[in-house]
Amino acid sequence: MTGLVTDLTLARRLERAEASANVAFVESRESCMPQSGAAWRDVAGTYAMFDGVGSPLTQTFGLGLFSSPNADDLASLESFFTGRGADVFHEVAPLAAPELLPMLSARGYHPVELTTVMHLALEYGRLPAVRATEATIRRIDATELQRWAEASAAGWGQAPALADFMRDFGLVMGSSRGVSCFVAEFGGTIVGTGAMAMHDGVALLAGASTIPEHRGRGVQSALLRARLEYAVAHGGRIAMMGAAPGSTSQTNAERQGFRIAYTRTKWQLAHGQHAATHPSPPALP
Numbered sequence: 308m309t310g311l312v313t314d315l316t317l318a319r320r321l322e323r324a325e326a327s328a329n330v331a332f333v334e335s336r337e338s339c340m341p342q343s344g345a346a347w348r349d350v351a352g353t354y355a356m357f358d359g360v361g362s363p364l365t366q367t368f369g370l371g372l373f374s375s376p377n378a379d380d381l382a383s384l385e386s387f388f389t390g391r392g393a394d395v396f397h398e399v400a401p402l403a404a405p406e407l408l409p410m411l412s413a414r415g416y417h418p419v420e421l422t423t424v425m426h427l428a429l430e431y432g433r434l435p436a437v438r439a440t441e442a443t444i445r446r447i448d449a450t451e452l453q454r455w456a457e458a459s460a461a462g463w464g465q466a467p468a469l470a471d472f473m474r475d476f477g478l479v480m481g482s483s484r485g486v487s488c489f490v491a492e493f494g495g496t497i498v499g500t501g502a503m504a505m506h507d508g509v510a511l512l513a514g515a516s517t518i519p520e521h522r523g524r525g526v527q528s529a530l531l532r533a534r535l536e537y538a539v540a541h542g543g544r545i546a547m548m549g550a551a552p553g554s555t556s557q558t559n560a561e562r563q564g565f566r567i568a569y570t571r572t573k574w575q576l577a578h579g580q581h582a583a584t585h586p587s588p589p590a591l592p
Contacts, residue, residue, distance in 0.1 A: 311428050311545065313568045318402040319372050321424060321547050321568060324509035326354040326368035328485070331504065333358050335483040348387055351380045355387045366396035366573070371403030376410060385576065395576040398422070401569050411574050420573035423557050425565040427546040429510070429539050435563040437532040440525030442491040442498065444533040452481045455488050458497040462516030473516075480514060488514065489533055491526045499526035503534045510538035512548040515556075531563060 311317055333356045336345040347356040352373025358364040367384060370376060388395045397416070399407065427435075447455050456477030460470045480502060481488045491499035498521035502514030512534060517526045535546055550556035552570055561567075 311426060311566070311568075313402075315372070315402050317426075317568065318400050319369075320507060320509060320545070321426060322369045322372055322400055324504075324506040324511050324547060325549070326356075327506040328483070328504035328511050328513075329356055329364050329368065330354055331483040331485055332356075332364060332480055335479050339479055339482060344391060346391075350383050350387075351376075353380070353384060355384050357388065357391050357393060360391070360393045365393050366398055368398055370397045370399055371407035372400060375404050376407050378410070381410065381414060397574045398571050399574060400424070400571050414576065416574040416576045418572050419575045421552050422549045422571045422573070423552045424568045424571060425548050425550065425557065425560050426568050427535075427563070427565045429535060429543050429546055431539055434535050434539070435528075435532060438525035438528040440491075440529045442493055442524065442526050442529055444489060444491050444529045446533075446537065447488050447490055451490075452478060452488065454497060455481055455490060455500055458490065458518065459500040459514060459516045461518050462500065464519075477514065487534075487537060489530055489537075491517075491530050493521065498524075499530055501527070501530035501534055503538060505538065505541060505543060508542055508544040510534065510543040510546045512546060527559075528563075 330347050333345045333347045336343055336358055343359055345358050347354060349355075353367050353370045355367045356364055365388070370384075374380075384397075385395050396419075397411070399411075456474050459477040460473035463469055463473045477500075480486060483504070485506065486502055486504045489501045489503070490497045499517040500514055501512070501516075504511045504513070512531070515527055515530065535543075538546060546565070548556075548560060548565065550560060557567075
């Protein structure tokens, strides 16, 4: 595989992979914490998921990619979130149906965030080179998940509230169906973490974290290579990740051979704001 063309087929494959990974997370949350009310729904090919008010996973994926949107679909999706006390967020790829954007605007949505979606074609012999490191990289088993989550949270800083959130987030993610967790160790001490979810040959990379005092030692480069090797060995054909446009994460990924597929826009309809009742503008030609 020498390259991938960014078209509707690829966008559907990438977006469904990320949506499926997030659905698995929500199902894991519901299993671990039934009181959370975590749930998801498929509305005309759009996956809507609720992981709690304020969770970054409480949103939709795939809107306008798998079917032409209509007012009833949007109303159903909005009800799913507002009925649970959450704001409505749609993560929209630029290859979505062109009539979607004027519909969202007419209903009172506004853009709040951009995410660059990146991909890498996978095949043996053509994976990114690994920066020299003394770290030992390995995939963990279920008995080590607590240590993995603790180390992952430690890489996000010392703020107690953030550390607690990331620890819980890591435990739920690591327990999710289809997720594999990896660690980097120096002398048996975990200094870095990474995770990967597989769907339809797409390896979604996540969970990257390095304890601050061990940064700059090639830890994440080695973790990336280990995950890609594991993906190829288990049928992976595309690696995928998301990053803020122009961020260090995007730059590092491009240096490793990742290409930008497209940039998504997250649209928000604030809780308590009712979607406009006037007719949506006609579909664009």
